[in-house]
Amino acid sequence: MLDIRLFREAPDAVREGLRKAGEAPEAVDQVRDLDERWRGLVAQSEQLKAERNRESQRIGRMEPGQEREGLIRRMRTVGERIKELDSRAEAARAELDDLLLQLPNIPHPDAPVGPDEEANVVVRTEGELTEFDFEPKPHWELGPELGILDFDRGAKLSGSRFYVMMRQGSRLQRALINWMLDLHVSEHGYTEVYPPFVVNPECLLGAGQLPKFSGNLYRDAEDDLWLIPTAEVPLTNLHREEILEEADLPLYYTAYTACFRREKMSAGKDVRGIKRGHQFDKVELVKLTSPDRSEAELQKLVGEAEDVCRALGLPYRVKELSTGDMSFAAQRAYDIEVWAAGCGEWLEVSSCSNCGDFQARRCNTRYRPAGGEGTQFVHTLNGSGIALPRTVIAILENGQQPDGTVVLPEVIRPYMGGMERIEPQ
RNA sequence: GGAGGGGUGGCUGAGCGGACGAAAGCGACGGUUUUGAAAACCGUUGUCCCGCUUUGCGGGACCGGGGGUUCGAAUCCCUCCCCCUCCGCCA
Numbered sequence: 001m002l003d004i005r006l007f008r009e010a011p012d013a014v015r016e017g018l019r020k021a022g023e024a025p026e027a028v029d030q031v032r033d034l035d036e037r038w039r040g041l042v043a044q045s046e047q048l049k050a051e052r053n054r055e056s057q058r059i060g061r062m063e064p065g066q067e068r069e070g071l072i073r074r075m076r077t078v079g080e081r082i083k084e085l086d087s088r089a090e091a092a093r094a095e096l097d098d099l100l101l102q103l104p105n106i107p108h109p110d111a112p113v114g115p116d117e118e119a120n121v122v123v124r125t126e127g128e129l130t131e132f133d134f135e136p137k138p139h140w141e142l143g144p145e146l147g148i149l150d151f152d153r154g155a156k157l158s159g160s161r162f163y164v165m166m167r168q169g170s171r172l173q174r175a176l177i178n179w180m181l182d183l184h185v186s187e188h189g190y191t192e193v194y195p196p197f198v199v200n201p202e203c204l205l206g207a208g209q210l211p212k213f214s215g216n217l218y219r220d221a222e223d224d225l226w227l228i229p230t231a232e233v234p235l236t237n238l239h240r241e242e243i244l245e246e247a248d249l250p251l252y253y254t255a256y257t258a259c260f261r262r263e264k265m266s267a268g269k270d271v272r273g274i275k276r277g278h279q280f281d282k283v284e285l286v287k288l289t290s291p292d293r294s295e296a297e298l299q300k301l302v303g304e305a306e307d308v309c310r311a312l313g314l315p316y317r318v319k320e321l322s323t324g325d326m327s328f329a330a331q332r333a334y335d336i337e338v339w340a341a342g343c344g345e346w347l348e349v350s351s352c353s354n355c356g357d358f359q360a361r362r363c364n365t366r367y368r369p370a371g372g373e374g375t376q377f378v379h380t381l382n383g384s385g386i387a388l389p390r391t392v393i394a395i396l397e398n399g400q401q402p403d404g405t406v407v408l409p410e411v412i413r414p415y416m417g418g419m420e421r422i423e424p425q
Numbered sequence: 426g427g428a429g430g431g432g433u434g435g436c437u438g439a440g441c442g443g444a445c446g447a448a449a450g451c452g453a454c455g456g457u458u459u460u461g462a463a464a465a466c467c468g469u470u471g472u473c474c475c476g477c478u479u480u481g482c483g484g485g486a487c488c489g490g491g492g493g494u495u496c497g498a499a500u501c502c503c504u505c506c507c508c509c510u511c512c513g514c515c516a
Binding site: 042043056068073079 | 442443444471472473474475476483484485486495496497
C-alpha cells in the first residue's frame with residue numbers, strides 16, 4: 001500500500017509512478033478527494049467527541065437536578081450526531097482503503113522504464129549453453145521415458161496442470177530442497193522456517209495478493225483459509241503487527257513450501273510439462289531490512305539465488321524487470337532464468353523483488369530506529385531460491401545423454417545417495 | 426467436537442460504570458552517589474490518527490477483534506478469534 005501522505009504532498013510523483021507501472025494516474029485525484037472528505041468528517045466528529053468527553057465528566061460531578069438532566073439530554077443528541085458523522089467517515093475511509101489497496105507499488109527511479117517484458121534488460125549471462133551432438137528432448141518426453149513423470153495419472157487424480165513425480169524424479173526434487181535449504185542456512189545466513197501452507201486472508205492482503213488477485217488463489221470456503229501461492233506470504237507476514245528493534249535487522253528467512261496457484265491469468269499458457277502447474281515446490285528467501293540497506297540487500301539476494309544456479313552448473317541469465325513488468329508489490333526486481341536445452345527456453349526460476357515499505361504498510365511491520373524516535377516501516381524483499389520443478393526441468397534437459405540417461409550435477413549427488421545419473425526404470 | 430477458565434502497557438499483575446492511558450512490581454533509559462561497578466535514591470518510559478502559529482502545542486482513538494447499552498465503558502450485554510485445563514478423536 002502506498003503512503004497516503006505521498007498523495008497529499010507529492011501527487012505528481014505518484015501520478016508519474018503509476019503511469020510507469022502501467023496504471024491509470026487518475027486514481028490519484030480520487031484518492032485525494034476521498035482523503036479530504038474523510039479528514040473533514042473526522043475533524044467534525046472529533047470536535048464533538050471532545051465536547052462530549054468534557055461534559056460527561058462534568059455530569060459525573062454534578063448534583064442530581066434540572067441542570068444535570070438538561071445536559072444529559074443535550075449530550076444524547078451530540079452522541080447521535082457523532083454516530084452519524086462516524087459512519088460517514090468510516091464509509092469514506094473504506095472507499096479510500098479499497099482504492100489504495102488496488103494500487104500497485106511505485107517503481108524505483110532506477111528501474112528501466114517500459115510497458116512490458118520487452119523492456120526488461122539482460123544484466124548478465126553466466127555459463128555456456130549446453131551443446132549436443134543429438135537432438136535434445138524436452139522434459140515432457142524425457143520424464144515419462146525415465147519413469148519419473150506421469151502426466152496422465154496426474155490429470156486422472158486432479159485434472160489438467162497436475163502431474164505425478166516418481167522414483168528418482170521425486171527424489172531429485174526432495175534432494176534439491178534439502179540441498180538448497182542447507183546452502184541458504186549455512187552459506188547465506190538464513191533462518192530456516194517451516195510455515196503453514198494455508199493462511200488467513202489478512203496474510204494475503206499483507207503480501208499484496210488480496211484483494212486484487214483472489215482469482216489466482218485456492219481457498220477453503222468453510223474456514224476462510226487460503227492455500228499459499230508462495231512461501232513469501234507466510235514469511236513476509238511472520239512479523240505482522242509487530243515493532244522490531246533495528247539491531248535485529250536485517251532478518252533473513254528461508255522456507256520450503258508447496259505453492260498453489262489457480263493460474264487463471266495464465267490460462268492456455270505453458271500447458272505442457274511441469275513448467276506451470278497448479279501445485280509446485282519452491283524454496284523461498286525473504287528479508288526484512290531497514291530502508292537504507294534494502295537496495296544493497298536486493299543485489300545480495302539476487303547473488304544468493306544465482307549461487308544455486310551456478311552450483312548446479314546451469315547456464316542462466318539475470319534480467320532487470322521493467323517498470324511495466326514488475327509484480328504488484330515490487331519497486332525493483334530481477335528475474336533469474338535458467339536455460340532448458342530440450343524445450344529451448346529460458347525458464348524463470350527466481351524473481352527477486354525489493355518491495356520497499358509497500359508490504360510492510362499492509363502488514364504493519366515496523367521497527368524502532370536505533371537511538372531515534374518513533375517507528376518506521378521495514379522494507380521487505382523476496383526471491384525464489386529457487387523454484388523446484390523448473391530446476392528439475394533444466395537438470396533433466398541439460399544433463400541428458402545419447403543413451404537416454406541423465407547425468408546429475410555433482411553438488412546434488414551426496415543428497416541422492418551418491419547416485420551419478422538417472423537411468424530409465 | 427464437549428465442559429470449564431482466561432485474554433489489560435516490554436513482562437508480571439491490579440482495576441469490574443465517572444477524575445483510568447490505566448495502580449503496584451519488574452525490566453529499560455536518563456540523572457545523583459561511587460575510583461569503577463553494584464546497591465540506593467530521583468526522574469522518564471506505548472502506539473496510531475487529525476489539526477495548528479509544526480523540533481512544540483491542542484484534540485481524538487486504542488485494555489484480544491467487531492458490534493451494542495449509557496451523558497459516560499478496561500469495567501455491563503452480544504458475537505467472533507486466540508490461549509490454558511479436563512474429556513473425546515486422531516497423523
